[in-house]
Amino acid sequence: MGFSILIVDDSATTRALIKRAVGMADIGVTEMREAGDGLAALEALREQRVDLILADLHMPRMTGVELAHEVLRDPALKGIPVAVVSAEPSAERISALRAAGIKGHLRKPCTPESLRDLISPFVEAAHGRQN
Amino acid sequence: MDAKTELLLEALAEVMETTAFISLAPLPEQAAPIESLLVVTIQIGESCKIHIAAPAALAAAIATNVLMLDPGSPEADERGPDALKEILNVTAGLYLSRADWLAGAIPEMQIPQSRIIQGTDAVATWLKSVDAQIALAEENPVAIAIEGAL
Numbered sequence: 001m002g003f004s005i006l007i008v009d010d011s012a013t014t015r016a017l018i019k020r021a022v023g024m025a026d027i028g029v030t031e032m033r034e035a036g037d038g039l040a041a042l043e044a045l046r047e048q049r050v051d052l053i054l055a056d057l058h059m060p061r062m063t064g065v066e067l068a069h070e071v072l073r074d075p076a077l078k079g080i081p082v083a084v085v086s087a088e089p090s091a092e093r094i095s096a097l098r099a100a101g102i103k104g105h106l107r108k109p110c111t112p113e114s115l116r117d118l119i120s121p122f123v124e125a126a127h128g129r130q131n
Numbered sequence: 132m133d134a135k136t137e138l139l140l141e142a143l144a145e146v147m148e149t150t151a152f153i154s155l156a157p158l159p160e161q162a163a164p165i166e167s168l169l170v171v172t173i174q175i176g177e178s179c180k181i182h183i184a185a186p187a188a189l190a191a192a193i194a195t196n197v198l199m200l201d202p203g204s205p206e207a208d209e210r211g212p213d214a215l216k217e218i219l220n221v222t223a224g225l226y227l228s229r230a231d232w233l234a235g236a237i238p239e240m241q242i243p244q245s246r247i248i249q250g251t252d253a254v255a256t257w258l259k260s261v262d263a264q265i266a267l268a269e270e271n272p273v274a275i276a277i278e279g280a281l
Contacts, residue, residue, distance in 0.1 A: 012210060013217040016198045017150060058242055087224025090237040107228065108221045109149045 003123050004031035008041040008055040008067065009085075017110070018054060018085060024112035028123050038062025042070055045077055052122045057086040057097075068101045081122055085110055132264055135230075136277060139181065140264055142226040143275050146218055147268060151193040155266040155273070162265075164251040165258075165272055169212060171219045171245045175227070176238025179279040182261055183219040184248075189271035190215040216243040222275075230281070238281070 005022070007015050015034045022029050033050065035041035037059045045053075053071065055064035062070075068082040083104035084097055094105050106118045132140070144155045168184040175181060190211030194200060197214055200207045220243055227237050248254050258265070261276035 011213055011217045011220075013194065013197050013214040017217075020197075020199075058240070060242070087220045087240065089224045089227035089230075089240075091235065093237075093239075108224060109146055111149065 001028075001127050002030035003028050003052070003126055004033065004050040005029055005052045005054055005119070006033045006035060006041060006044060006050040008035045008038060008053060008059070008064070010037050010056065010059045012036075014056065014085075014108075018115070021110050021112045021115050022119070025116040025119070026112075027116050027120050028127075029119065038064070038067035038070070041067055042074075042077075045071070045080070049077070049080060051080070051126050052119065053080055053082045054085050054119075055082055057084055057088055065097065065100045065102070072101050083118060083122075085118075135281070136262075136264055136275075138229060139222070139226045139275055139277060140266065142229065143183070143218075143222045143273070144266075146222045146225060147193075147273075150218065150221065151196045151214070153193065153196065153268050155268050158265045158267045158272060162267075162272065165254045166249075166251055168248045168254050168257070168274070169215060169245060170248055170257070171212075171216050171243050173219055173223045173243045174241040175223065175281060179238065179277065179281040181219065181223045181226070182263070182274070182276045182278065183215065183222065184258075184263065184274040184276075185215060185268070186271050187211055189268055189273060192269045192271070193218060212245055216245060219243050233281070 035044050039061050057064040071077045081103040085106045087108045147153045170184040172182045191207040194210035194214040195207045263274040263276040265272050265274045
């Protein structure tokens with residue numbers, strides 16, 4: 001059973017880092033796609049859905065929270081979970097992300113182990129739905 | 132070096148190690164003058180900036196390691212500035228998360244901005260103006276500094 005993710009970050013370095021760590025985590029992610037900001041992510045999602053979105057918080061044109069709002073509002077995209085991977089240091093602002101619709105958070109630097117802890121529940125939930 | 136700067140340098144060392152597989156070492160006393168620096172700056176709240184500065188060669192080395200590029204490739208040179216920005220972004224976030232004296236009231240980080248300082252005199256002046264701490268990474272200097280109150 002496959003599991004696809006969309007990595008959204010305006011830094012090519014960060015996207016490469018996350019892809020590398022997800023690959024090393026070996027958690028059943030079969031496809032990894034990329035977008036350079038929230039607007040590009042929405043365009044990519046309207047062409048092809050994914051099972052999970054990993055987004056940075058602070059991006060030009062559309063932030064990670066704004067992207068989550070758009071995904072929630074769009075009937076075609078609703079149901080795709082958005083998790084944030086960011087350098088955000090404030091526990092309070094991270095808590096506020098949940099109220100904004102974010103389904104998970106990981107503070108950088110991310111390791112294969114930390115990505116496994118973040119992503120595995122979504123993989124298990126998706127495979128549970130498919131069964 | 133004060134405790135806050137030491138904490139920042141520790142954060143940088145950790146990020147460089149885990150992200151780019153590059154270890155920091157003390158700068159030799161007889162280090163050559165630095166001819167050019169790529170300076171990346173993050174504004175923290177209203178009154179603080181954190182800077183990281185490195186020659187383009189180190190930025191390219193970071194990009195090479197992170198993106199698994201061919202060493203010395205033109206793509207490594209192009210991607211270097213973005214790689215250095217991300218190193219600073221993660222370092223600043225890690226540092227602020229460990230800044231106990233802020234008692235949870237952590238100011239927001241802005242998107243990093245970068246510029247180049249050219250010429251040994253201009254570089255030396257800037258390093259002194261921000262009281263930068265300089266370490267060695269991949270045989271290149273890397274400087275880190277906190278400017279303003281935090």
